Amino acid sequence: MAPVMSRVMSRPQPRTALVVLACVAACVAPLVLPDLTFFMRMVMAAIVVTGLSMLMGYSGQASLGQGAFVAAGALTVAVGTTRFELPPLVALLAAPLVAAGFAALVGVPLLRLHGHYLAFGTLALLLMVQAAMSTFDVLGGALGVSGIPPLGVGDRVVVGQLPYVYLALGCLGLVLLLSHRTVHSRFGRGIQALAGSQTAAESAGVPVNRSKVTIFALSAGYAGLAGGLSAFFTPYVSPDSFPALESFTYVIMAVVGGLGTIWGGVVGAVIVSVLLQVLNTVSSQPGLPPTAAPIMQYATYGALLVLALLFMPRGVVPSVDAGVGRLLERARVEAPG
Amino acid sequence: MLKVERMSKHFGGVYANRDVSLEVAEGELRGVIGPNGAGKSTLFNLIAGHLRPDAGSISLAGAHIDRLPPHVRARRGVAIVFQGARLFAGMSLLQNVMVGAHARSRAGLVSAAFRPPAQRREEREIRTQAEQCLDRVGLLELADRPAEGLPLGQQRRLQVARALAGRPRLLLLDEPASGLRAAERTQLADLIRELNGAGTTILLVEHDVGMVTSLAHRITVLDLGTVIADGTPAEVTSDPAVVKAYLGTGADHAAHH
Numbered sequence: 001m002a003p004v005m006s007r008v009m010s011r012p013q014p015r016t017a018l019v020v021l022a023c024v025a026a027c028v029a030p031l032v033l034p035d036l037t038f039f040m041r042m043v044m045a046a047i048v049v050t051g052l053s054m055l056m057g058y059s060g061q062a063s064l065g066q067g068a069f070v071a072a073g074a075l076t077v078a079v080g081t082t083r084f085e086l087p088p089l090v091a092l093l094a095a096p097l098v099a100a101g102f103a104a105l106v107g108v109p110l111l112r113l114h115g116h117y118l119a120f121g122t123l124a125l126l127l128m129v130q131a132a133m134s135t136f137d138v139l140g141g142a143l144g145v146s147g148i149p150p151l152g153v154g155d156r157v158v159v160g161q162l163p164y165v166y167l168a169l170g171c172l173g174l175v176l177l178l179s180h181r182t183v184h185s186r187f188g189r190g191i192q193a194l195a196g197s198q199t200a201a202e203s204a205g206v207p208v209n210r211s212k213v214t215i216f217a218l219s220a221g222y223a224g225l226a227g228g229l230s231a232f233f234t235p236y237v238s239p240d241s242f243p244a245l246e247s248f249t250y251v252i253m254a255v256v257g258g259l260g261t262i263w264g265g266v267v268g269a270v271i272v273s274v275l276l277q278v279l280n281t282v283s284s285q286p287g288l289p290p291t292a293a294p295i296m297q298y299a300t301y302g303a304l305l306v307l308a309l310l311f312m313p314r315g316v317v318p319s320v321d322a323g324v325g326r327l328l329e330r331a332r333v334e335a336p337g
Numbered sequence: 338m339l340k341v342e343r344m345s346k347h348f349g350g351v352y353a354n355r356d357v358s359l360e361v362a363e364g365e366l367r368g369v370i371g372p373n374g375a376g377k378s379t380l381f382n383l384i385a386g387h388l389r390p391d392a393g394s395i396s397l398a399g400a401h402i403d404r405l406p407p408h409v410r411a412r413r414g415v416a417i418v419f420q421g422a423r424l425f426a427g428m429s430l431l432q433n434v435m436v437g438a439h440a441r442s443r444a445g446l447v448s449a450a451f452r453p454p455a456q457r458r459e460e461r462e463i464r465t466q467a468e469q470c471l472d473r474v475g476l477l478e479l480a481d482r483p484a485e486g487l488p489l490g491q492q493r494r495l496q497v498a499r500a501l502a503g504r505p506r507l508l509l510l511d512e513p514a515s516g517l518r519a520a521e522r523t524q525l526a527d528l529i530r531e532l533n534g535a536g537t538t539i540l541l542v543e544h545d546v547g548m549v550t551s552l553a554h555r556i557t558v559l560d561l562g563t564v565i566a567d568g569t570p571a572e573v574t575s576d577p578a579v580v581k582a583y584l585g586t587g588a589d590h591a592a593h594h
Contacts, residue, residue, distance in 0.1 A: 033343065111374050145580065178450055181449050181452060182446065182449050182450065183451055184450075185444065185449030185456075185460070186435075186438075186439065186442055186444045186449065186459070186460070186463070187444070187445055187446045187448075187449050188449065189428070189435055189436050189439075190426055190436065192427060192432075192436075192437060193425045193428070193433075193436040195425075195427070196425030196426045196427065196428065197423040197424070197425060199387055199407075199419070199423060200419060200423035200424070200425070200499075201425070201436065202386075202387070202406070202407035202408050202411070203385055203386075203387070203407050203408075203410075203411055203415075203416065203417045203419075203443075204408075204411060204416075204437050204439050204440065204499060205408050205411035205412055205437075205439035205440030205503060206408055206436065206439050207406075207408045208408065214446055218446070224496055232521075260427065325363060
């Protein structure tokens with residue numbers, strides 16, 4: 001990462017400008033967009049994928065089941081507010097903590113698996129969470145949990161969709177800041193090291209198992225936060241709210257955006273979400289069969305992965321970053337001083 | 338300083354180490370030699386904690402360490418330079434060395450998130466010290482380069498710098514000269530002598546017998562997993578058992594070429 005860092009130091013302007021532009025766009029978009037549900041889902045995905053991208057890109061661990069932790073966060077809010085009469089704000093704050101705690105618990109045995117085995121292990125976890133949700137009445141059973149109260153403090157209650165969208169954007173900002181600080185720290189160096197060589201990392205003093213569980217729990221905490229927010233935004237949580245396909249989508253978003261970058265999760269979430277929205281619009285045109293939507297979605301995922309691996313194997317963010325770097329280098333050479 | 342007592346390790350029916358005992362004094366530079374398959378790497382992995390002994394014990398400065406995981410042994414002052422590269426890909430040379438400082442720093446995830454003054458100070462110290470370690474092995478000018486794709490000699494030196502960043506009391510060097518050119522070997526030998534002169538206890542496994550005899554205070558000879566000789570370089574090289582098991586075949590080999 002140091003070449004990236006030194007590049008940032010030598011040319012801070014274009015990067016800062018891009019980040020500011022993205023922030024402004026994100027703040028203005030909810031005011032002009034006709035469909036806030038789509039935007040909210042995109043921000044939720046960005047929060048989840050930022051954590052997943054950190055888990056996969058820096059520590060080298062895979063997860064095909066991030067939905068399990070989104071579910072844990074959503075259930076914390078849904079069950080907490082409806083059954084245990086937790087104040088909504090407390091339930092929202094508890095959502096990432098419960099998801100992270102759940103991940104730490106299952107992570108101890110699960111993270112002994114490597115590579116594909118870990119990926120399938122996490123997928124199995126998601127399926128078990130779904131099964132548990134539809135079996136146990138406490139978790140809503142097959143009907144799910146409804147009647148989740150709106151977010152608020154005391155008598156002041158959030159009305160409409162817009163405040164949730166801005167709250168989610170604020171959470172995304174926090175999550176990005178936390179990821180940045182995590183990666184550029186002693187702990188962050190430790191997880192990057194264990195992805196390179198577990199044996200050498202251990203001998204350098206990195207507590208490998210604990211570090212793996214911690215980064216897994218952190219990414220799960222992000223997912224839980226997204227789940228908690230979405231439970232307020234769409235006040236209904238059922239086993240069908242967390243399909244496996246959505247967890248696969250997170251992985252595709254992370255890969256397309258660029259693993260091992262802070263912004264890759266956001267960029268991947270935006271690109272894939274917009275693409276899916278376009279596909280949805282196209283496939284709901286009159287005259288097309290009802291199976292058009294899922295078929296197009298799967299085909300697009302396949303095409304997207306193949307294209308990304310062929311042309312941008314490191315993902316959009318690193319490729320664009322390197323491209324901009326080369327352009328600036330050329331400009332500096334052609335116009336010295 | 339380091340005391341290995343009657344340690345054994347077997348894989349299936351094959352003993353890689355059998356009743357190995359060895360005592361290294363503080364500040365000593367101990368050579369470990371032996372033909373291929375003598376159990377040298379197994380011995381190192383047992384001391385560093387990547388393998389668990391089936392029998393026997395290992396103690397460091399009087400405390401048993403044989404049940405401790407590798408990262409705790411690193412905290413106790415054991416550092417290892419592996420024979421293979423084992424570098425951290427995707428990280429710069431400087432960051433590779435900064436990871437080495439894990440053994441003697443503490444900041445965790447919470448302080449990474451809030452960045453209190455203590456964490457910032459520790460980060461600055463780790464960086465400064467990592468730069469010093471890189472300087473010591475002559476790689477400072479490459480600090481921001483990615484670690485992958487380094488030539489072998491530089492990989493070895495980078496590993497040494499990474500080990501030094503933990504300020505080890507006991508440095509394990511597993512065939513550090515293998516694959517290096519003559520000039521690089523001389524450089525490496527100078528570096529090892531310098532580190533030992535500065536007070537680091539060193540255990541050096543090496544195929545290059547000439548290098549070991551010129552560097553080590555004492556030499557332990559392994560063959561088929563057991564210690565067959567232990568003494569000064571002069572004693573060991575004139576020991577008939579050693580000549581038979583190792584140097585003899587080596588001398589025959591050299592004579593034929």
